[in-house]
Every structure is written in C-alpha cells, then in structure tokens.
C-alpha cells in the first residue's frame with residue numbers, strides 16, 4: 450500500500466490527548482471497495498492501522514468524573530426517572546462547553562432520557578433530542594421543560610384533592626392489556642389506574658407530562674418486577690406497595706428538581722432556550738441539511754439493553770405499545786433481525802462479523818445489522834452537521850460469544866470512510882457505580898455478579914470526536 454493512503458496520526462497541540470488523522474476519507478474508501486474482504490493479509494493491515502491508533506491512546510482520568518456524587522449527577526431534573534446507560538451529565542456538559550458556544554444548536558440522535566438536552570439548556574444552547582423510545586421521549590420532555598413552580602404546586606394540590614377521594618370501593622376503569630395483569634396485583638393496578646385517570650384530566654400538556662413522568666417512574670416499585678433487576682423478572686415475594694403514597698413522594702422529589710432548574714435558568718437568563726424532544730429514528734433526524742453545530746450522543750450497543758423490554762411497564766400503561774415484538778424492531782442494537790441487507794462500510798466490522806459467524810450465526814447477523822444501522826446514523830449526522838460541526842460519540846468496546854466487538858474502532862473507520870476528520874479520541878474510565886460492569890461471557894448480555902460466566906465489561910470507553918469537512 451502506498452504511503453499516502455495510510456492513516457497518519459500526530460499530536461494535536463490544542464488538546465492534550467488528541468490526534469489528527471490524515472489521508473483517510475475518500476482515499477481510504479476507494480481502497481476499501483476494491484479490497485477482497487476474504488483477503489486476511491489486507492484486513493490485518495487495516496486492523497493494525499486502526500489498532501495502532503487506539504493502542505496509543507492513554508486514559509484521560511479528567512474525564513472519569515469519579516468524584517461526582519449522586520447529588521452532582523442528579524442535580525436539577527436529572528434524577529426524575531431511572532434510565533439505563535444514561536450519560537453522566539458532567540461528561541455531556543464538558544463536551545458541549547468545549548465544542549460549541551452559546552446560541553449554538555446541539556443534537557442528540559440517541560437522546561435517551563434527555564441528558565444532552567438538559568446540559569445544552571443550562572449552557573445556553575438550543576437542542577434537539579431524538580429517541581425511538583416514547584418512554585424516553587416522555588422523560589426527556591418532562592426533564593427539559595421547566596414549569597413555573599407556583600403553578601406546579603397549585604396543579605399538584607388539585608390533583609391530590611382528586612386522588613384523595615379514592616378508596617377500595619371506588620369505581621375505576623381498569624386497563625385491558627393482559628401484560629399489565631402479568632406484572633401487577635389487582636389492588637395496586639386499581640390504585641394506579643385511578644391515579645392515571647386523574648392525571649389525564651390535567652389540562653396543560655407540560656404539567657400533565659410532568660405527572661405522567663412521575664407515574665412512569667413508580668411503576669416498577671408498584672409491580673412485581675424484581676426490584677434489583679434491570680431484566681424483566683417477576684418476584685412473587687415482593688411486598689405490596691402503596692401507589693398513591695409512592696406517587697406523592699415521587700412528585701415532591703421532582704418538584705424540588707423543577708424548582709432548582711427554574712432558578713438556575715432564571716439566574717443565567719436561559720429560560721427562553723429551546724429544547725425540542727421528538728420520538729423518531731436516529732437515521733432520519735427532523736432537521737435541515739447543514740444546520741447543526743454539535744452532536745453529543747451515546748449510541749445503543751448491539752444486543753445489550755433491550756430498551757423496549759425494560760420500559761414495557763410505562764409503555765403499556767401509557768398505551769404507547771400494543772405489541773412488544775413490533776416495538777422492539779425499531780431499536781438499533783436489538784436482538785431481533787429484520788431485513789438481510791447490510792452495508793457495514795468497515796473492514797474492521799467485517800472481520801468481527803466473520804469471527805462471530807464461526808461462533809454463532811444469529812449474533813453475527815445482529816452485529817452486521819447493528820454496524821450497518823450505525824453507518825446510516827453517521828451518514829445522517831454528516832447531512833445535518835454544518836461544515837466544521839463536530840460529533841462526539843461516546844462508545845465502549847464489548848464482547849459477544851467471546852469475540853471482541855471493537856465498536857470504537859469500527860465507528861472510527863466508518864466515520865473516516867464517510868469523510869469525517871477525527872480530531873480527538875478520548876479514553877475514559879467509567880466509574881463502576883454509573884454503569885453495570887458485569888456481562889455474561891457466553892451471551893454477551895448484562896448479568897449479575899453471581900453469574901458463573903461473568904466478565905467485567907466497559908471498564909473504559911471512548912469519546913470519538915469527528916469533524917465534518
């Protein structure tokens with residue numbers, strides 16, 4: 450291979466741990482197309498180059514935020530609702546401060562529960578969060594929408610007066626879905642149905658969504674879902690709960706968050722900053738070409754969290770889904786495969802898929818679909834970013850069926866192939882309290898500490914920072 454086609458990397462004087470990659474992009478893509486994927490010598494060559502880049506990256510401990518307390522990570526409205534694999538706000542904030550300025554437009558295509566949206570708002574940046582999961586969208590909207598505290602107090606007091614009329618003889622219209630009966634005991638189901646019917650009478654959308662968000666977060670506690678498990682597991686020994694009391698506690702906690710968010714925005718004069726949250730697909734972001742200054746995001750992982758399963762209680766009660774399997778198909782990284790057509794746009798990915806094929810064909814197919822879907826997301830990122838706009842992608846490597854799935858390396862190659870310039874790769878340590886760090890070695894799924902084939906995973910992750918040329 451000619452020298453000019455190799456990736457050169459050199460220290461970037463502006464950032465401590467940064468590299469500039471040259472000679473990638475279009476040139477590399479031409480070579481990739483002409484390569485025979487079965488030719489392992491060439492694959493090894495490409496793999497070595499990307500490996501070479503990654504092996505030189507040292508952990509930057511300033512990105513661990515290991516001193517951040519629960520209070521720090523749950524400040525303002527961040528602790529409204531549990532959400533798996535959410536960003537630590539300090540990380541999103543630092544990226545936003547470093548790579549954008551006040552008044553800029555920030556997008557998170559995998560917006561989740563709205564961490565980027567909140568941090569963008571407190572930094573005076575307008576934002577859009579997209580997520581395929583309507584439960585995530587409800588949470589993110591509630592968290593990013595500040596409500597005048599006095600008004601909220603009045604509405605809560607009205608709601609409480611209505612709820613106080615409930616007793617065991619109250620006539621309540623019960624939800625019909627049989628999945629709800631699978632998860633809830635009769636008495637709790639009835640009390641919850643009553644609370645929900647009273648919330649639905651709240652006129653103002655933002656306030657109604659605030660209460661729906663509170664309702665959504667108490668469902669796990671009020672069900673027989675095994676409390677300490679993220680996976681849908683029933684616990685028939687779970688103590689019955691008191692939904693109304695739990696709901697009140699939840700709302701009071703959220704009201705405090707709303708109050709501090711309100712004061713913070715007033716103090717900074719950022720009350721008018723827009724944070725839009727939409728339910729949609731990261732491959733079709735509803736914004737114009739060349740309109741976005743910065744993207745900050747953390748994508749889903751292949752067959753890790755089944756977000757559709759995890760949020761089924763809220764999705765069922767709030768009538769977002771009728772059929773769980775249809776709901777699942779929309780998520781990137783889900784374990785059900787749709788069409789076979791995949792374009793992974795990365796030799797590194799092909800290598801991983803071939804290795805997986807030797808172990809398990811289904812996982813190989815799911816991984817191919819995942820990388821192909823992610824490549825489409827990067828194409829979309831390129832479309833919406835302004836020239837010079839940056840995308841910050843937080844991603845860890847993992848393993849499936851004992852095969853290393855080097856997401857960061859694959860994404861780097863895909864981004865280069867699409868013509869992005871990689872301006873920095875940060876390696877950070879993940880404080881264990883923020884993310885599950887145990888996986889089943891065989892299935893690759895998150896597992897408990899008692900799992901026999903457990904493997905500690907995600908001790909570190911990368912932040913890839915790429916610029917649109």
Ligand SMILES: C[S@@+](CC[C@H](N)C(=O)[O-])C[C@H]1O[C@@H](n2cnc3c(N)ncnc32)[C@H](O)[C@@H]1O
Nearest residue numbers: 535536559561562564580581582730731780781
């Ligand atoms: C790692 S989480 C993001 C968490 C987020 N950074 C936060 O702080 O809440 C990945 C998200 O991707 C979403 N997702 C999966 N497939 C998607 C798709 N096709 N389009 C948009 N979002 C999707 C999931 O619902 C999940 O919320």
